Amino acid sequence: MGKPLTQITFEFDAVHEKETKAIEPIIAAAEGKKEKLESVVPVIPVADKKPRSPRGRRSLKEAGLTADLINVPADEELFKKQYYAIGEVATMFRENQSLIRYWETEFDILQPRKNRKGDRFFRPVDIKNLVMIYDLLRRRKFTIEGAKDYLKKNKNAEEKFAMIQSLEKIKSFFLELKASL
Secondary structure (H helix, E strand, O other), X not given: OOOOOOOOOOOHHHHHHHHHHHHHHHHHHHOOOHHHHHHHOOOOOOOOOOOOOOOOOOOHHHHHHOHHHOOOOOHHHHXXXXXXXXXXXXXXXXXXXXXXXXXXHHOOOOOOEEOOOOXXXXXXXXXXXXXXXXXXXXXXXXXXXXXXXXXXXXXXXXXXXXXXXXXXXXXXXXXXXXXXX
16 A cells, blocks of 8 residues: 555547537538538447347247247157256257256146256156147247146146147148148
């Protein structure tokens, strides 16, 4: 603490004069010389918006656009393994692991096994339930409470969901067939 404090001074008048000199041609051009306006107007760089961080919640629009891009394998392939780590499940759904853990706490139908260390291992049945929850939340845009109520009230929701998926597969097949004609 032996250094004496020094005061820093700023000269605001010099900055103000530079700004008014830059604006004077614009004012003169706007008063009646519109044809010279393009040549006189200085290009002022506009600060771009700050790039959005990948952290945080995605908008509903972004989530809706990527709702059909999940990479869950077919049933024959899915049931070849008994357990899937949470990292594998998160990459299948293109979501964060924290979101999968949150859905586990919110929905009773998700019951992944945990080892002594606490790692979650999802069975193929849990992944099928996650597909249904993902469809309700992302594609059909239910709230979490609405999705819970839907799953509780509709005991045959899994059957309806399976039927909808098979109809969508048939639809995509017919669209491919139509495009090839």
